Amino acid sequence: MRSQFVQRRARQLRWLTLAASTLLVLMLLGVSVVSDNSVIQVTGQALPRVWRLVASGVVIALAVLSLLSLATTLRAVEAGDPFGRSMTRSFRRFALFYLLSVVADLLLPPIMQLSLFVAHGGHGLITVGFDDGRVLALIVAALLFFIARLFDEARRLEDDNRGFV
Amino acid sequence: MGIVVRLDVMLALRKVRSRDLAAHVGITESNLSLLKSGKVRGIRFGTLAAICEYLQCQPGDILVFDPDAPEWPASTSEE
Numbered sequence: 557m558r559s560q561f562v563q564r565r566a567r568q569l570r571w572l573t574l575a576a577s578t579l580l581v582l583m584l585l586g587v588s589v590v591s592d593n594s595v596i597q598v599t600g601q602a603l604p605r606v607w608r609l610v611a612s613g614v615v616i617a618l619a620v621l622s623l624l625s626l627a628t629t630l631r632a633v634e635a636g637d638p639f640g641r642s643m644t645r646s647f648r649r650f651a652l653f654y655l656l657s658v659v660a661d662l663l664l665p666p667i668m669q670l671s672l673f674v675a676h677g678g679h680g681l682i683t684v685g686f687d688d689g690r691v692l693a694l695i696v697a698a699l700l701f702f703i704a705r706l707f708d709e710a711r712r713l714e715d716d717n718r719g720f721v
Numbered sequence: 722m723g724i725v726v727r728l729d730v731m732l733a734l735r736k737v738r739s740r741d742l743a744a745h746v747g748i749t750e751s752n753l754s755l756l757k758s759g760k761v762r763g764i765r766f767g768t769l770a771a772i773c774e775y776l777q778c779q780p781g782d783i784l785v786f787d788p789d790a791p792e793w794p795a796s797t798s799e800e
Contacts, residue, residue: 719762721752 563634570630577623584616603668611664615657622653639711647707651700658693723792725785726759728772735776746771 603611625646632643732739743753746768755761756768769780776782 716762721748721756721761721764721768 559636562638563636566630566633570627570634573623573627573630577620577627580616580620580623584612603665603672607668607672611660611668614664615661618653618657618660622650622657625650625653639707639714641711644704644707644711648701648704651697651704654700655694655697658690658697661693662690723787723790724759725787725790726756726783727785728753728757728783731776731778731782732757735778737776742772742775745775 628646629643629650632638632640632646637643732742739753739757740750743750746753748756748768752761756764764784769783772783773780
C-alpha cells in the first residue's frame with residue numbers, strides 16, 4: 557500500500573520535473589527570440605545581450621540535465637526499486653548537474669566580463685555577485701550530495717537485508 | 722567455521738514438500754531454496770519460528786554449528 561503511494565507520487569513528480577525542464581527550455585527560447593530583456597536573471601547586467609544569452613543557455617542546459625537526471629531517479633522509484641544502483645547513480649548525477657548549474661550561474665558572468673575586459677584592452681567593469689540566493693543554492697547542492705551518500709547507505713542496508721529470509 | 726542449515730534433512734524426515742513449507746512460512750520457494758543451501762546471510766526469528774511450527778521441531782534441528790563448515794558469504798566487500 558505504502559509503496560504504491562510512493563510509486564504514484566514518484567510518477568506525478570516525474571511528470572512535473574519533465575514539465576519544468578520543458579518550461580525552462582521554452583523560457584530560454586522565448587527570451588532569445590522574442591524579448592530583448594532577460595527574464596531569467598542569471599548573468600551580470602554589464603554583459604552584452606549575446607553573452608548573457610550564452611551564459612543563460614549554459615546554466616539552463618545544466619539545470620535541464622539535472623532535472624532529467626531527477627526524472628530518471630523518479631522513474632527508478634516508480635519502477636519499485638527505490639534504493640537500486642541506477643537510482644542512486646542518477647540521483648548523484650542530478651546533484652552534480654545541479655551543483656554545476658549553480659557554480660556556472662555564479663562564475664560564468666565574471667569570467668565573461670574578465671574575458672571582455674581583456675579583449676578591450678583593460679577597459680570595462682567587472683561585477684562579481686554572491687547574494688543570499690546563490691549561497692542557499694550552494695548549500696542545497698551540498699545537501700543533495702549528502703542525501704546521495706545517505707541513499708548509498710540505504711542501498712547497502714537493503715542489499716544486506718535482502719540476504720535475510 | 723559456520724552454521725550448517727539442515728532444513729533439507731528435516732523436510733525429508735517430515736516428508737514435507739518445499740512448496741508447502743514456503744507457502745506456510747510466507748516466503749518464496751527460491752528464498753527457501755537459498756536457505757536450504759545455506760546461501761543466506763541470516764534467518765529472521767519469525768521465519769525460523771514458522772518453520773519450526775510447521776515441521777514440529779526445534780531451531781537446533783535446522784541449524785547446526787560446524788567449526789569446519791565454510792561461512793556464507795565467504796567474504797564481504799564493504800564499499
